[in-house]
Amino acid sequence: MNEDEPILARIEYLKGKQSLADFCKDYDLNYPAMQKSTSRRRAPGSATLVKIAEHSKVNLQWLVAGELPKTDLQKTVLKNILFFRRNKGWSREELAAKIGLSTPVYDLIEKGEWPATTAEIEALAKALDILPHYFFIVEQHHAPVPEIKVFKTSSSRKEPKISAEDYVSIPLTESFIAAGQPIIQEDNIEDYVLLHIRAAGKRNNLVASRVEGQSMEPMLHSGDIVVIDRDDKSIQKNKIFAIYYQDGLTAKYLEVHKELLILRPINPISEVQIINLAEEPDPIVGRIIGAWKEL
Numbered sequence: 001m002n003e004d005e006p007i008l009a010r011i012e013y014l015k016g017k018q019s020l021a022d023f024c025k026d027y028d029l030n031y032p033a034m035q036k037s038t039s040r041r042r043a044p045g046s047a048t049l050v051k052i053a054e055h056s057k058v059n060l061q062w063l064v065a066g067e068l069p070k071t072d073l074q075k076t077v078l079k080n081i082l083f084f085r086r087n088k089g090w091s092r093e094e095l096a097a098k099i100g101l102s103t104p105v106y107d108l109i110e111k112g113e114w115p116a117t118t119a120e121i122e123a124l125a126k127a128l129d130i131l132p133h134y135f136f137i138v139e140q141h142h143a144p145v146p147e148i149k150v151f152k153t154s155s156s157r158k159e160p161k162i163s164a165e166d167y168v169s170i171p172l173t174e175s176f177i178a179a180g181q182p183i184i185q186e187d188n189i190e191d192y193v194l195l196h197i198r199a200a201g202k203r204n205n206l207v208a209s210r211v212e213g214q215s216m217e218p219m220l221h222s223g224d225i226v227v228i229d230r231d232d233k234s235i236q237k238n239k240i241f242a243i244y245y246q247d248g249l250t251a252k253y254l255e256v257h258k259e260l261l262i263l264r265p266i267n268p269i270s271e272v273q274i275i276n277l278a279e280e281p282d283p284i285v286g287r288i289i290g291a292w293k294e295l
Contacts, residue, residue: 004043010063014056016104027055056105059114073136074115080135081110084128098127167194170227172208177226177242177249195227195290203289205230211251220251220291230286242285245273251288
């Protein structure tokens, strides 16, 4: 294989199903020159390669040399792009369209064949409704999204009749879990959450509530419903817990240092909070085992 074949293959990838004539018209290329280049299996000149790269919004080094070596930072960015896209429930085609790229070109970013540019990072952040620096956080963690449903109760607020083979019924409180500033928790039941038994497992001391605030973004957003296992209070790294704090309920990652319980938010702009366990010995309500978003 001659050394120009990989370059021609990458041009063919960008061309997709277009005819060479249409490709040249869209990219403002000289069709006879491109036809000659293709038939002779020789890469076009540098000016043409630059034009193809600029029009496609691809990395010129990738077009000429192929896959680029990835740094640890680039690997983190790629991992987070994939995480946030899936968290939105979008396909590759949907996100590509939202940032103005063709799907083949976007795929090159997600596959890691070249690093996303600053402009692409900004476009991705805008489309995904997050801050650009979230792409550079080494580990992104979020509550699992099990299959749950919200059952709208009647005025009598009776627990719904459901099949034990499918779902377990969990009371949804009227008050909010504050993912930012805590809000006072009330005991009234608003509705019932139906959590599929695959997600509930053998847990039987569950309660549900809503999230309000910004300190858990982008993993949890205001209005999200979370399910809390009140029997699971064993602190684990990168697990989200519901905590009593300042007469309210908040959702945080936890760390323990001697007698201090560190409430750590995911949102970098939110403040870390501290509870003295000597003064408040049992602030942990339970681990958040799942979240549900109303789209």
